[in-house]
Amino acid sequence: MLSDKEKERYSRQVLIPGWNQEKLKQANVLVVGLGGLGSASALYLAAAGIGRLHLCDGDRVELSDLNRQMLYSESSLGLLKVEEASRRIGALNPSVAIVRHNAYLDSRNAAEIIAGCQVIVDGLDSLEPRFILNQESVLRGIPYVYGAVQGWQGYAGFFHPPQTACLACLLRPGAFKPDRVPVWGVTPGAIGLIQAGEVVKWTLGQNPSLQGRLLIYDGASLSFEIISVEKDPACPVCSRA
Numbered sequence: 023m024l025s026d027k028e029k030e031r032y033s034r035q036v037l038i039p040g041w042n043q044e045k046l047k048q049a050n051v052l053v054v055g056l057g058g059l060g061s062a063s064a065l066y067l068a069a070a071g072i073g074r075l076h077l078c079d080g081d082r083v084e085l086s087d088l089n090r091q092m093l094y095s096e097s098s099l100g101l102l103k104v105e106e107a108s109r110r111i112g113a114l115n116p117s118v119a120i121v122r123h124n125a126y127l128d129s130r131n132a133a134e135i136i137a138g139c140q141v142i143v144d145g146l147d148s149l150e151p152r153f154i155l156n157q158e159s160v161l162r163g164i165p166y167v168y169g170a171v172q173g174w175q176g177y178a179g180f181f182h183p184p185q186t187a188c189l190a191c192l193l194r195p196g197a198f199k200p201d202r203v204p205v206w207g208v209t210p211g212a213i214g215l216i217q218a219g220e221v222v223k224w225t226l227g228q229n230p231s232l233q234g235r236l237l238i239y240d241g242a243s244l245s246f247e248i249i250s251v252e253k254d255p256a257c258p259v260c261s262r263a
């Protein structure tokens with residue numbers, strides 16, 4: 023049941039046809055990586071009233087994060103991202119329960135971090151943990167909302183085998199990995215919000231628009247292109263799902 027305060031807080035969004043605030047309140051959403059992408063998705067998911075946000079990051083806030091990671095401010099420098107993110111989200115919407123994982127996701131801790139979550143939001147900046155997330159999401163039948171950015175370009179997708187392809191149908195480990203990817207705030211902001219929107223649609227029982235598809239965003243020319251991602255019959259991760 024929504025409290026009177028919650029009814030007031032969400033009074034504008036419950037006017038949207040098909041909205042169900044109770045469903046959002048009951049949701050458990052995992053955001054892995056609390057950088058530029060995770061800042062955008064976690065803040066908007068919290069504002070929308072996702073009941074329980076599971077946050078995972080082992081990093082501390084640096085000055086060079088502040089051009090794009092809107093969860094933090096200069097007073098956050100040197101502090102754990104997961105703690106600062108929890109504090110900021112708590113100030114925005116104290117009715118959201120936070121589960122904190124001060125850790126980098128790897129193959130040893132992934133199962134424990136994902137436990138109890140219904141959808142995974144990718145806020146990562148490297149491929150290796152993305153493949154672990156993808157694999158775990160396929161194993162558990164949980165949708166995985168991909169996001170990635172570089173410079174003015176961003177990508178988003180919603181993968182949920184066996185209905186759709188998975189990340190490994192699209193990318194394979196060993197793809198190039200630059201040390202310091204160029205990025206400014208609007209790119210992960212735009213992609214993180216698209217990810218949040220797909221999570222909310224899924225939670226409301228609606229069809230995410232990026233199911234089995236990849237959005238390619240180019241902020242420099244301001245173009246949005248959506249392509250289908252075909253299932254790879256030889257995919258090492260999802261071909262048996």
Ligand SMILES: [Zn+2]
Nearest residue numbers: 188191257260
């Ligand atoms: Zn696959």
